Amino acid sequence: MKNKSLLSVLVVGGIIMTGCGNTEEAKKEEKPATEQAQPTAEVDLTTELTAYQQFALEQMDQFLMETENFVKLFKAGDIEGAKAAYAPARMYFERSEPIAESFGDLDPRIDGRLADIQEEGKGEEEWTGYHKLEYALWEENTTAGYETVADQLLADAKELHALVQTVEVTPDLMMTGAVDLLNEVSTSKITGEEEIYSHTDLYDFKANIEGAEKIFEILRPKLEAKDKELVATLDEKFKAVDDLLAQHAIADGGYISYEELTEEHTKALAAAVNQLGEPLSQMGIILE
Amino acid sequence: MTASNDEKWIDKKISRRDMLKLSGIGVAGVAIGASGFGGVMKAMGYGVFEPVADSITARNKVDFYGAHQSGIITPVQTHIYFASLNVLVTSKKELQELFQKWTPLVVRLMNGELIVDLTTNTRIPTGDTGEAEGLDAAYLSITFGVGPSLFDKLGISHLKPAELVDLPHFPKDQLQKEFTGGDLCIQACADDPQVAFHAVRNLVRAASGKVEIKWSQAGFNSFPAGGGTPRNLFAFKDGTVNPAITDDKDLNKVVWVDKGWLKGGSYLVARKIQMHLETWDRTSLKDQEATFGRYRDSGAAFGKTKEFEDFDVEAKDDKGEYVMPDTSHVHLARKSGARILRRSYSYASGVMSNTGAHDAGLLFVSFQKDPAQFTTVQNSLGRMDKMNEYITHRGSAVFACFPGVQKGSYLGEALFNAL
Known part of the structure; x- marks a missing residue:
């Protein structure tokens, strides 16, 4: 991870490092015994669960920092600066969405779209979070009048960050999470319905895929042992999606506007995601 | 070599490269027989070529095996789900593997069975999507054909029959790209619309990454209680002058191809007419x-x-x-x-x-x-x-719809064996 050094600054002596150390020790002592004595016992995914938890926590650390930065720019009235910080900051959230989502009303408060809020029968005044600021920046071309929304976003991001420290990662959360990330792409990112003002959907798209790929990478050794062909297929299908996305990349790791995509582009992307989703949904075979 | 030796060899996992080498022998003209090939596929984890038989107990069933594919002279069912597919595979070999994988699945569907048995692992999606559970075969017929574009895509234009060309432009045609052409077709007809749709849905899913749906169309037909020709939406009877499906001599004149790898097959023309x-x-x-x-x-x-x-x-x-x-x-x-x-x-x-x-x-x-x-x-x-x-x-x-399949063979075998 590129933010590793930063992470260690943030969490020295914290839960992550302690938890990690414990697991490593425990694994060394227990694993041989487990393998020999109880070959049919429930598959031990301790290492994988810890690795994923660490990944999610790193993402959340980074998300909080980038959100702080975004809010600072926004409140300073730096429209261009805030616009530039918007999509990259959100990618940390999108990558770890299976975790972020597990906290009921925080997800809509941070990531809710006006359409979602209205669907719940709520009024526009109850709309908060990133997408409301997206509206301010791209539709209204202002930051004035949205300061309290920005403050609320930062408060919510802090609350999420605190809650995530306590989250328990389960095998189901990982398996389902990987497929859910793809479903997110298939249902809202590929249709341009996530970022209707900024049209930065491809950033979210990329982050969702990276989030799923991380889960696959963590599970790779277990999958290799069970079904090499599935691993080869997943490698191939992830690459196909990544290659297609790369065609729409611009400098600095960014992506072109969703509006520049033709129907042929979105169709090709959607097909590649669906072809990835089928084999990805088979990762549960390691729990057999 | 004894049977048990055979089994051991079959059960040994072999690499994809080995598989291609082995099957390459078949292409070169050395007959390795259906059972031999089945071993190769089984080792690949495909589980094909353990030919599935037409059930003799299934209710309301159309047989899969025979001189011709089902769904051509099969008595017309009340529903269709027609899908035109694009292939994503790029070689004849991969397409052959796909039809070998599909063949037993098609028989299972036509038997009214799940396309794949349920496993005990609830952490993965089920192999069969499940919406035909509890329904019988409903006279399901499944017909496969290959379009002109397929041959160019796979670099096998020399195998394309001269007759298989895109239809010419007709007066007043307003063809839309999204309802036109296709590399392959699956025509699923049944007396239950859900059974027909389930068949296409599951066959396409089983071929994920190998094919994609280009266009599809559901349709219906209704028959008067006493039988007879169905009426179209203009309320006129449609199909009155058809050759009788029992008149082999006439069908040979009108329907069945009598030469080349398509012998025993037929050409399907589909037109979406508003x-x-x-x-x-x-x-x-x-x-x-x-x-x-x-x-x-x-x-x-x-x-x-x-x-x-x-x-x-x-x-x-x-x-x-x-x-x-x-x-x-x-x-x-x-x-x-x-x-x-x-x-x-x-x-x-x-x-x-x-x-x-x-x-x-x-x-x-x-x-x-x-x-x-x-x-x-x-x-x-x-x-x-x-x-x-x-x-x-x-x-x-x-x-071009393949000829029928004999037990131990697979859909389109004659095409894939043609050099």
Whole structure:
């Protein structure tokens, strides 16, 4: 991870490092015994669960920092600066969405779209979070009048960050999470319905895929042992999606506007995601 | 070599490269037999070529194995789900593997069984999507064909029959790209719409990454209680002059190809024809009947009283006028001299977004020995056909449907064995 050094600054002596150390020790002592004595016992995914938890926590650390930065720019009235910080900051959230989502009303408060809020029968005044600021920046071309929304976003991001420290990662959360990330792409990112003002959907798209790929990478050794062909297929299908996305990349790791995509582009992307989703949904075979 | 030795070899996992080498032998002309090949596929984890048999206990079942594919001379079912697919595979070999994988799955579907048995692992999606659970086979037939574009895509143009070309442009065609062409087709017909859809859905899912749906169309047909020819959405009987599905001699003349790898197969023409119901419905009965050249109620040709009574298109009345108007659909079709086996279904797919009119019509499907038979009929209709006022052709495709499959073989084997 590129933010590793930063992470260690943030969490020295914290839960992550302690938890990690414990697991490593425990694994060394227990694993041989487990393998020999109880070959049919429930598959031990301790290492994988810890690795994923660490990944999610790193993402959340980074998300909080980038959100702080975004809010600072926004409140300073730096429209261009805030616009530039918007999509990259959100990618940390999108990558770890299976975790972020597990906290009921925080997800809509941070990531809710006006359409979602209205669907719940709520009024526009109850709309908060990133997408409301997206509206301010791209539709209204202002930051004035949205300061309290920005403050609320930062408060919510802090609350999420605190809650995530306590989250328990389960095998189901990982398996389902990987497929859910793809479903997110298939249902809202590929249709341009996530970022209707900024049209930065491809950033979210990329982050969702990276989030799923991380889960696959963590599970790779277990999958290799069970079904090499599935691993080869997943490698191939992830690459196909990544290659297609790369065609729409611009400098600095960014992506072109969703509006520049033709129907042929979105169709090709959607097909590649669906072809990835089928084999990805088979990762549960390691729990057999 | 003993059987047990065979088993061990089969069970050994082999690499994909080995698999290609092994199957390459088959292509080079050394017969390794169906069971040998099955071993290769089994080691790959495909589980194909343990041929699945037609069930003798399944209810309402159409047989898969036979001289011809099902769904051509099978008595017409009440529902269709027709899918035109693009292939994503790039070699003949990969396509062959796909049809080997599909073949036993198709038999299972036609037996009314799950496409794949359930496993005990609830942490993964089920192999069968499940919506046909509890339903019987519902006379499901599944028909596969290959389109002209397939051969160029896979670099096997030399195997493309000369007859297999895209249909020419016909007068008044308004073809839309999204309903036209395709590398492969799956025609699923059943007496239950969910059974037909389930079949296509699961076959496409089992081929994830190998094919994608280009376009598809659901359709329906309804039969009077006492049997007889179904009526289309213009309320006229459709399919009256079809060859009898029991008349082998006639079918050999009209439907079955008699040469090359397609011997025993047939050409399928699909046309998505929008029918302008609103304009039709404000047309007098007299004009409607003059459009067809038949009476709506009985289905009899003009001047006749019974549906199946033969007629002479050249017959004239005392005043020297054609009994059957020479701009009528049936007059022009008959005059072409060409015959086809029609197996069409009506569709109603909501409303046209640009006009608010019914998006309804006919998924015209016909089988013939040569697509030229259809072209001859369609050219004869030309600009003269009074029907043109009420219909617009929106989609078009032509496919070469494989011959039937013998047990131990697989769909399209003759094509894949052809050099």
